[in-house]
Amino acid sequence: MILAQATNPIIRWEYLRDEWDKVRTALIQHIELTLLAVALGLVVASVLAAIALRYRWTANPITTFTAFVYTIPSVALFGLLVPYTGVSRTTAVIPLVGYTLLILVTSILTGFRSVPPAVRDAAEGMGLSPARRVFTVELPLAVPYIITGIRVATVTTVGLVTVAAIVGEGGLGRLILDGLRRTFWTPMTVGASLSIILALVLDLSLWGLGRALTPWTRRGGPQRAATR
């Protein structure tokens, strides 16, 4: 132990080889939790946003509610759930989903509200049914805003997943706590660095996805002017 202390560098590369299984498991769990939380968040946020757009008076209460959830300290929310859902994945996922809602609902609402009334009228005039109008005209125009929201939500969630380590889940956060417990810095460095890298990689991928989905935004020109 004392010997280990004496040679306790910030990172020891052999660790990555020797305990790669552990690192990989943590990384996979981190990605799983992030994607699960953002996907569930997107489903819930879509429903909430649809309600807010359909029944206008609900928009304010819905935004206020999601903003309220967002302000609950994450450590506290994880803690509050432990007595009810135990040290489990559910305990980790519920707060993670909750924290994505404000960002996602806001971005979906902003996206749909940014659709110019003229475009909506034109779609209606062409005889599109409301459902088709929403999915083939309004949704594509709202996509850039929604993707931005998903990017922010994802990056935030990657950071929050590390905190979920305190309730036993938490992917790379487990490595951080593990390293701390063993007074062995390498897992801490690896866990922390990988979670930062993961956030950047996911953000970049989603940015690329957004660009691929909306080729018209790159051309600039009249379409762009119209969406202003």
Add this chain to the structure above:
Amino acid sequence: MILVAAAQAVRRDIGLWEWLFDAGTWTGRNGILATAGDTVRLCAAVIATSALIAVPLGAFLAHIRRGELAATWVVNVGRAIPTFALAGLLVPISLRWGYGFEPWPVFVALTLLSVPPIFLTTFTAVSQVDPVVVDAARGMGLEDRRVLLRVELALALSVILTGVRVAAVQAVATEPIRAFLGGGGLGGYLRDGLGQNNDTLVLGGAILVAALAALTGAAFGVFERVIVPKGVRRLRRAGDRGSSHNGEDHERASVQVSEAADPVGSLQLADGGLR
């Protein structure tokens, strides 16, 4: 040994309310008052440091009309910082450089979390001060420094304070991670409760953390009322009502209001912190 510590900490069979309303819980070296004080002290230092960095920088860049790019960059980087991971990364480094286990890693991580919202609100608020007002100030013969201090900053103050409030609430809400990184503060109850499988401590700790964050927000609300000059408050109210008779002016006023409201909105989006 762990068992002994547990027995000393809290009896297992004690109820939540019993624990929260027991005088012994609040006083003493590990009492709520002491640990909450610990948290508040660290967060106050964090916010003071962040404001000292972010307000002058943001105001100056906005004053010389530079740094749009810096503002966007700060927001993007700010939201990508996972505070817990960053603090974890800093623990070994802090030890290596001889700064000890804590609270420096968490202090640095929280400061990095708090600078972006304060910088962004300062920059946006000073940028959006009505150019007509600035021209008038210059026309009255105010020197450059005074234009910035007496006019631009004064008018931007309430928005800047909103940024400071967001940062402070965020810092107080995130600080409990310190306990999980071997430090003190209000997060200790949660950590011990989770470690000892004691729901009373977990729930009590969570409630205390949430309550302190809410209290911080409320305290800043009061602080804002006290510190923003009466004239500026009147001006803002007039702007909010869009009380001008001229249609064009009205439009501009409402654009300004909506833009002024936006930094806070995008702030909420920008905050990548862990609360």
